[in-house]
Amino acid sequence: MADFDLVQFDLDGTLIDSVPQLADAISAMLSKLGLATQSVNAVRGWVGNGADMLVQRALTAALGQAPDAALQQQARSMFDEAYANHADGSLVFYPGVLSTLEQVRASGMRMALVTNKPYRFVPGILAAAGLGSHFELVLGGDSLAEKKPSPAPLLHVCRQLDISPARSLMVGDSENDVLAAKAAGMAVAGLTYGYNYGRSIADSQPDWVLDDFAGLASILKL
Numbered sequence: 295m296a297d298f299d300l301v302q303f304d305l306d307g308t309l310i311d312s313v314p315q316l317a318d319a320i321s322a323m324l325s326k327l328g329l330a331t332q333s334v335n336a337v338r339g340w341v342g343n344g345a346d347m348l349v350q351r352a353l354t355a356a357l358g359q360a361p362d363a364a365l366q367q368q369a370r371s372m373f374d375e376a377y378a379n380h381a382d383g384s385l386v387f388y389p390g391v392l393s394t395l396e397q398v399r400a401s402g403m404r405m406a407l408v409t410n411k412p413y414r415f416v417p418g419i420l421a422a423a424g425l426g427s428h429f430e431l432v433l434g435g436d437s438l439a440e441k442k443p444s445p446a447p448l449l450h451v452c453r454q455l456d457i458s459p460a461r462s463l464m465v466g467d468s469e470n471d472v473l474a475a476k477a478a479g480m481a482v483a484g485l486t487y488g489y490n491y492g493r494s495i496a497d498s499q500p501d502w503v504l505d506d507f508a509g510l511a512s513i514l515k516l
């Protein structure tokens with residue numbers, strides 16, 4: 295018998311390489327404000343805690359100090375406007391993602407998506423990726439009062455789908471995914487190729503460390 299009935303997936307850095315589009319939107323926002331644009335590598339190190347933190351980190355780097363609330367709000371709307379134009383274009387999946395998701399789906403295992411990305415961007419990305427019907431439940435970083443590393447979204451999914459955390463696996467690229475899963479009492483697989491503030495995901499001690507998404511098949515005994 296399989297060890298899990300439900301797999302909860304992270305999005306950015308796990309299924310898709312979204313940094314190019316996020317970096318474009320950050321550049322558009324900074325340029326509009328007359329501030330110096332930042333490198334794609336810098337942006338990669340700022341992803342993980344949702345759009346507000348991404349914008350705040352970019353503004354802090356460009357200004358040399360934290361932005362005030364008015365500037366943060368203005369910059370966030372500029373970022374949203376720019377990212378909305380990018381979010382469903384030129385999607386880059388990591389190797390093995392689409393075929394492995396198909397394998398999981400064919401096995402009858404249930405699937406949900408829990409990202410810290412603002413929810414409004416997520417359905418468009420999933421539809422453009424051909425993944426519109428893969429996930430029974432999709433949560434964004436602003437869907438609930440708390441986002442990862444809080445266990446709240448993961449536990450919410452378990453409750454909604456009536457599956458115990460012990461029968462649920464989290465799959466992500468960031469310490470936020472590992473911390474959330476551990477706090478929820480869920481097993482977790484950490485991907486090494488994503489974004490984790492430039493740190494190794496192994497440092498967070500997930501139950502499995504995977505270099506390749508297709509490695510999921512053996513964890514799930516597919």
Ligand SMILES: O=C(O)COP(=O)(O)O
Pocket residue numbers: 304305306307341342343344345348408409410411412468
């Ligand atoms: O938007 C972010 O900061 C990260 O999104 P993720 O949770 O899908 O990795």
Ligand SMILES: [Mg+2]
Pocket residue numbers: 304305306307308342466467468488489
């Ligand atoms: Mg991620």
